[in-house]
Amino acid sequence: MRELLDHAFYQRDSQTVAVDLLNKVVVYGAMSARIVEVEAYGGSDDPASHAFRGLTPRNAVMFGPPGRLYVYFTYGMHFCCNVVCDEDGRASAVLLRAAAPLTGIAIMRQRRRLSSEAPLRHLLSGPAKLCQAFAIDQTHNGADLVSGDHKIELFDDGFAPPDRPARGKRVGISRGEDFLWRWWVRGDSNVSRPNDEK
DNA sequence: CTGCCGATATACT
DNA sequence: GTATATCGGCAGC
Numbered sequence: 183m184r185e186l187l188d189h190a191f192y193q194r195d196s197q198t199v200a201v202d203l204l205n206k207v208v209v210y211g212a213m214s215a216r217i218v219e220v221e222a223y224g225g226s227d228d229p230a231s232h233a234f235r236g237l238t239p240r241n242a243v244m245f246g247p248p249g250r251l252y253v254y255f256t257y258g259m260h261f262c263c264n265v266v267c268d269e270d271g272r273a274s275a276v277l278l279r280a281a282a283p284l285t286g287i288a289i290m291r292q293r294r295r296l297s298s299e300a301p302l303r304h305l306l307s308g309p310a311k312l313c314q315a316f317a318i319d320q321t322h323n324g325a326d327l328v329s330g331d332h333k334i335e336l337f338d339d340g341f342a343p344p345d346r347p348a349r350g351k352r353v354g355i356s357r358g359e360d361f362l363w364r365w366w367v368r369g370d371s372n373v374s375r376p377n378d379e380k
Numbered sequence: 381c382t383g384c385c386g387a388t389a390t391a392c393t
Numbered sequence: 394g395t396a397t398a399t400c401g402g403c404a405g406c
Contacts, residue, residue: 240391257390262399308399353398
């Protein structure tokens, strides 16, 4: 079973979509990985969100239709990617924080500059690591995951989200800190910070 | 293993 | 000027 996630999947509250994205598969060319850690971001309701203060050139994709990729550049060197949620005009997204490698491991190792001896858990265990391994950058901002116009797609392969995912505070923010909007697959070795459960 | 620190571009005050 | 949805290197356990 390999079912492309459709428009209706993404057009829901970002917290709901976040939990449902756990154990889904992201595919880009020869590379694929199973999503094991996510964070939800809102709009004017979420002080940690890039969209909190309204529409800007950077966050415009977050305000657009669901099922698109919102890619941003941060710390002068890293890209991170989000899946846009909610109806067109309402800003929200889910940050893809970590994934378990499935295929294309050799090319991902090259892009991450990891030797063949390095543990696989270092390959995709962070949002910028995931983008580096998949070669996702600003050119993918706004990519349509439903039509696959940039050949990036998300699938349900029949592996359900965990019944009881681990939950905790979002990482690296200084506002909206008390929102428990990070979820991950309990016990998965690819999770970036497995010890912050609340 | 943990914690500190610098890198380095863009957004925002 | 200051902050940032991060990471890897290095020091010290």
